[in-house]
């Protein structure tokens with residue numbers, strides 16, 4: 001069964017505590033926090049204070065997906081705020097190896113993220129370092145977009161590399177995930193699914209979290 005990380009990008013920003021606790025009660029495995037700077041992606045969202053304020057209201061892993069340029073300037077602050085796992089895009093820095101080292105030195109789990117158009121060869125050197133790889137299944141920046149159909153083949157290719165080298169990172173997918181698309185990702189080798197609009201645009205978010213789990217059972 002796949003692990004589920006609801007994305008609070010589609011939650012009610014006036015009721016974040018309520019929505020995080022609802023997700024926890026519904027069986028979510030972690031909380032996905034999308035951080036956007038208006039530069040790396042054309043949108044703005046959360047910062048370190050959101051993470052710090054959510055830290056005491058849940059015992060779930062706080063998974064911060066940083067969509068910001070030069071994340072090396074911020075990863076320590078996110079770790080201090082309470083992020084358990086920090087994801088950085090390979091396209092967002094000239095120093096991906098160094099940023100991943102900084103995340104680990106700060107005591108958090110390290111994740112490398114690849115955009116849909118970025119080949120897996122761009123991350124081959126850092127795979128021994130990471131706890132998780134995030135394959136974007138939409139172009140980053142907004143919730144509610146359509147799943148990109150060619151992405152399961154990329155997940156499958158990453159899963160093959162993982163097996164060949166004996167790596168033990170999780171493979172996360174993010175964007176356009178619902179009870180149908182998650183099955184394609186799971187069958188290709190994904191182990192964690194982010195879901196924003198499918199969960200929080202519903203009148204019954206808890207049922208949607210279960211729908212994703214059941215689809216991969």
Ligand SMILES: O=C(CO)[C@H](O)[C@H](O)COP(=O)(O)O
Pocket residue numbers: 007009010032034065138139140141142143144145174175176177194195196197198
């Ligand atoms: O990183 C993201 C966007 O850049 C979000 O995590 C993602 O889009 C989740 O939203 P949805 O499930 O609605 O596609």
Ligand SMILES: [Fe+2]
Pocket residue numbers: 007032033034065174194
């Ligand atoms: Fe995300």
